[in-house]
Each structure stands twice: as structure tokens, then as C-alpha cells.
Amino acid sequence: MKCDICNAETGINYGNSNAVLCNGCSSSEEIMDQVAAGLIKPAPTGGPSTTVDFSTQSTHKIALLISIIGWVVFSLGAVGSLLMLSGGPPAVLTCVGFSISGLLIIAAGEVTKSTAENAAHSREILKIMRDKT
Numbered sequence: 001m002k003c004d005i006c007n008a009e010t011g012i013n014y015g016n017s018n019a020v021l022c023n024g025c026s027s028s029e030e031i032m033d034q035v036a037a038g039l040i041k042p043a044p045t046g047g048p049s050t051t052v053d054f055s056t057q058s059t060h061k062i063a064l065l066i067s068i069i070g071w072v073v074f075s076l077g078a079v080g081s082l083l084m085l086s087g088g089p090p091a092v093l094t095c096v097g098f099s100i101s102g103l104l105i106i107a108a109g110e111v112t113k114s115t116a117e118n119a120a121h122s123r124e125i126l127k128i129m130r131d132k133t
């Protein structure tokens with residue numbers, strides 16, 4: 001890290017959470033008074049952007065597609081089981097099975113999506129940590 005006053009490289013922050021100071025600057029009482037008063041502010045770091053645009057990722061699109069297919073299968077099963085009520089238990093159970101399959105497909109889509117988001121976040125955390133040094 002760099003001292004906020006003289007810009008010298010320092011391994012330890014001799015200042016506080018508001019200002020990074022080197023050993024030399026922290027021994028100056030005048031500077032420490034200014035730091036305590038909040039007069040010396042660290043240089044803005046730009047602030048890491050925490051917004052990751054997931055919509056541009058192909059994995060995200062695939063996950064969305066899987067979810068849509070899941071909802072279609074689930075809906076078909078739900079509607080089918082109502083239509084098949086007159087067909088007796090075997091027909092209804094078949095459609096209920098369809099609905100359950102649909103739900104599992106939706107779950108798979110969500111898992112795919114969160115895996116992709118997790119990877120994107122890890123990449124961003126790595127970038128932030130690299131920028132800090």
C-alpha cells in the first residue's frame with residue numbers, strides 16, 4: 001500500500017481506517033492531528049463495480065432456456081392431470097409425473113444459473129484482490 005501523504009510504499013498502515021500512513025508521516029504530530037480531524041482523506045480508489053452483467057453470459061441463456069422448458073413441461077403436466085381426471089388414476093398419475101419432471105428441470109436450470117453467477121462473482125473478487133495489491 002502507499003502512504004496518502006508522501007506516496008511512499010509502506011508495508012504496514014501506521015495510520016487508521018481513514019488514511020494509510022507510512023512510519024515517517026505517522027510520527028508527525030501535525031499530520032496525525034489532521035488525520036484525526038478527518039482533514040486528510042485517502043485518494044479515491046474508484047470503488048469496485050459490483051454489478052456483473054449475467055445476461056451476456058451464454059451459460060445464463062442456457063439456464064434460462066432450461067427453466068422455460070421446465071415450466072412448459074410442468075404446465076403441460078398440471079393441465080393434463082386436470083383434463084385426464086375422467087381417465088382414472090393411471091392417466092392422472094402419468095401427468096403428475098410430468099409435472100414433477102418439470103419441477104426437476106426448473107431446479108436444474110436454477111442450479112446452472114447460480115453456478116454461472118458464482119463463477120462470475122469469483123472472477124470479480126479475484127480482480128478486486130489483484131487491484132488492491
Ligand SMILES: [Zn+2]
Nearest residue numbers: 003006022025
Ligand atoms: Zn508518508
